[in-house]
Amino acid sequence: MIVVDGLQLVIPEIIKRSVDMLESGSPDASVFAQQAFLIIILGALMMAIRYAWRVLLMGSARHLEKGLREELFHRIIHLDPTFYDGVKTGDIMARATSDINHIRMAFGLGIVAIIDAFLLGGATIAVMMWMNVKLTLLALVPMPFLIVSTKILGRKMHEYHNTAQESFSALTELVRESFFGIRVVKVFNFEPLVGEKVTRVATEYFGRNLKRAILTSFFKPLMTFFFNSSTFIIIFYGGYLVTRETVSAGELVAFVQYMGVLAWPMIALGWMTNLFQRGLASLKRVRKIIETEPSVRSLPDAVPPDPGAGDIEISNVVFAYNFGPPVLDQVSMRIGKGGFTGISGPPGSGKTSLIQLIPRLYDPRSGHISIAGRDIRQTDLNSLRGKIGFMPQESFIFSGSIRENIVMGQTVSEQTLSEIIHATVLADILEAMPDGLETVVGERGVTLSGGQKQRIALARTLVTPKDIILLDDPVSQMDTDTASSVMEGVKRLRGDATLVMISHRIAALPFCDTIFIMNKGRIENRGTHQSLMKTSPFYRNSYTAQMFEDRDGTAD
């Protein structure tokens, strides 16, 4: 690049020589052919070198973009759900695409521009100085104004860019949410409503973006203005010097040429400021995520859990989401290795919150949880989660084949897979599917029914052997027939793993060794099916209500 810039400066020199030759006498035409040939050779050389630095510099910007995006993705995939409670998907998406794009522009084109501007600009000015100091200095009078105005505009631009990107994030999220809930939008005729909302947010974005754009609009005319002012000084002061014969006509022409060379670095300067400001503001937004530390971490001296460890002890656990009110209040329970424990209770009683603490999706605010006598915080996080099979309440299906959804990238033998499929009563469904296991299911498995989704999610949980299996209402969307077959399958598959299951369906619970009834963040009752039928009104009412033959008799 330095070479290119150097070469670029040679050309006016050649022109200068030609012009001076013209003035001094009448050389023959072949000299011009020589000079012209020299210029063309230089041009070809410049082309080759420019190719090289373009590929190198812009290429590294692309690599930077990739690296940054990967880092962002690595970070968000490792951040705990607490982080997700505070952010919006659309916002992260905007950062991963639009912001990273701004950063790439700044570091690709921006760096090219800055180096070009400084090298070319500096060298040009040096050559001009060498030719005539006074004229050069005068020509550069507008420069300080340029730098100052660039700085002021740059600062404002940073600010405007930030607010514009924020509202772009909001827009992305709004659109995402509306598309995600499209069925509800349609049935309730919310289309005009969401349309208006999008219009409102888009208009806000329009306003902020326009502010940014107007500020940007100042740049180019301003650059041109300063550039023209310099030309003006050269022509008029330089012209005056030529008439006094302190400067040759050739020099003056070369000066005008050099100003032409300077035009690009000046424009680049303005452009670069713009790119850089945007890039920096965006980088800040991206780094904010990348620098977020997961709040759930392994302690430095963490060790992998003992194989086969299955005793869970929860003692005096208090838990709240972010800064919300506590949802678990001094909960203690002991779950024996290899046992089958049920948890039930009204909605919002803290069942799901409790079970999520075991694979450390969240950490309790106080109290502790230990497995086989060791606090889970002292256990290596990845191997802890590897030992635990967890099925969340809302079954989520990734877009991909059913096989991919069950196997999740692990190596599983065909035999194990077919065992799992039979145990979770998926065989009939797969048979009815066009491509069996390879059938591609859409986002959130739109073409699957709720019960089918649950069975796939369950198969996913059980596909590799675990020491502890946590199921959050796993059969809620299946018909009774299927549900009991699935439960049979789960019991068969679990081996000596500890099984903990939340269920609203009491019918699935009587097989449990122990059943905990939760209410308002506390354990209200515990016991076996028989004892709870006597001691827990909630359990008794639910049970009788669900066995609907007697429902009218005892439910109320």
Add this chain to the structure above:
Amino acid sequence: MAPQTDHEEREIKLSDITLIKGIWPFIRPYFWMLCISVLLVFLVTFLELLIPILTQKAIDGFILPQSGAGTDLWGIEIESFKLFAVIFFTVVLVSLITDFAQTVFMEYTGQKIILYLRCSLFRHMSLLPVAYFDEFSSGRLVSRVAGDVENMNEMFSSILVFVFRDLVLMIGILAVMFSMNATMALHISAVVPFILIGILFFSKISRKVFRTLRQKIGEINHVFSETMAGIKIIQTTAGVDLFLRKFGKINTDHLMAGLFQIRIFAVFMPFIGFLSTLGTGIIIWTGGAEIVQEEITIGVLVAFLSYIKMFFRPVRDLSEKFNLLQNALASGERIVSVLNRKPFQDRLSESDHRIGKIERIEFDHICFSYKPEEEVLTNISFSVRRGQSIGIAGHTGSGKSSLINLITGFYRPDSGTITINGEEYENLSIKNIRDRTALVMQDPVLFSTSVRDNIRPPDSTMDDTELEQILEKANCGFLFERHQGIDTMVREGGRPFSSGEKQLLCIARAFAFNPDLIIFDEATSYMDTVSEQKVHQAMQRLMAGRISIIIAHRLNTVRDCDSILLLKKGTIKESGSHKTLMEKKGEYYHLLFQMQ
């Protein structure tokens, strides 16, 4: 393993004519503004072109005068060098002002068009059939409204006008050069065909790359959105590695496309630069000779050299802009391909024939499939009238939810007719029917806004007391006990509510709409028995005087329905009231028997 490309978005390719046709309606309202922009561009260009002429006049007239000092500007003799300086500087100033005015005006126009395009695109998309959303993922569709429209922004706010300006500038420069010295200009024109060929050639390749880039960005958005939605599963299964791999692959693909694009431009841009030096060479060669023969003055040669620089600046600009232009056009293709989807394309009726209250719904020999040769419903016939309720029971995957997709008009049957009040569904306004329908689904959907805005029908005058009564009826007392009542803000993913609470809120929404037809699609799955009982009472109240369709996997939910359809593999296996079905001792009886 299924090939990865199966679930990726296809590349979108459109002809330029289709593209222009698709985008034109959004430009039309602002066309006059664009015209003014272009006029301003003419002015700015004119002023820009004036400066080298003035430079030439200065050199020839004052600095190196052939005869006495002085020059004429369009017939006006100017003898004073100082006066000339004033004129020169005035031109510089005016040029600053017009340049600025032009840029601002242009940005405003561009942003206006984008705003209009974005809002229309979103409205258009929200009217597209549900099948479209089933086909693409929301993450991919979001990148159309957000990213792709943003790319078009460049198109209107800079490219369109700048391309025009640059073209005008180039033609203007050529014209001035020809008027100054035709032979030399002719020599330089020899470069022009190379420029044109270069541009055409590179435009072809680069569009392809930009297409790939845009498509990969859509994929990246999709992976992000899916990862964030399923984060708990990813972290607790071995999914982290899988997703890192998946993302790594797409990200690398994106990088490769990016690098390829750089290589293309690394050839193109220096090539243009080379042509510029070639032009300078030609001028020195031919111009030098002409000066020797006293055909032209040195001033003309200098002006020519300035012009050749000026001539290549727009070319250089144009090729940088080209980068953006190709990017914008690739996005444009993606936008137009969405716009070209008819909202009511083959799946929905376009009629605006309205009906009064829904009195009767009839299904007559309905067959339906999502994909050809995969029938999910076969020969379904039933009818239900106002005040009646119909329960639909059956095993998972027996086609219960597909039935709902037909009643709500999300999809259309392959054969058979659905009639409402005796009129064919096809002939009725979908909006009108949906106005009278409420749906509660198995996955509760809440939007991130206040509870009030989530449940209140649009354009309704319902006040807070009425809403509170509705919430009370829907057992949403928890809102007032643990949250800020109807002002509670729902955040992404329905936080801070539990699944059961979310479903209760969805039921409250159905209540608030006061529908003629209410559909419960496994709505009580997430609810415990105690709440379910309460919802049942409320449902009974709500169902009075309306048509209700209840889909459930648990038979106790449908037991009280006036009639029950038992679906099996897409056909109606048994139908009748609970009592008759019990007496029949068929599948229904056995299903029930298994429950105990």
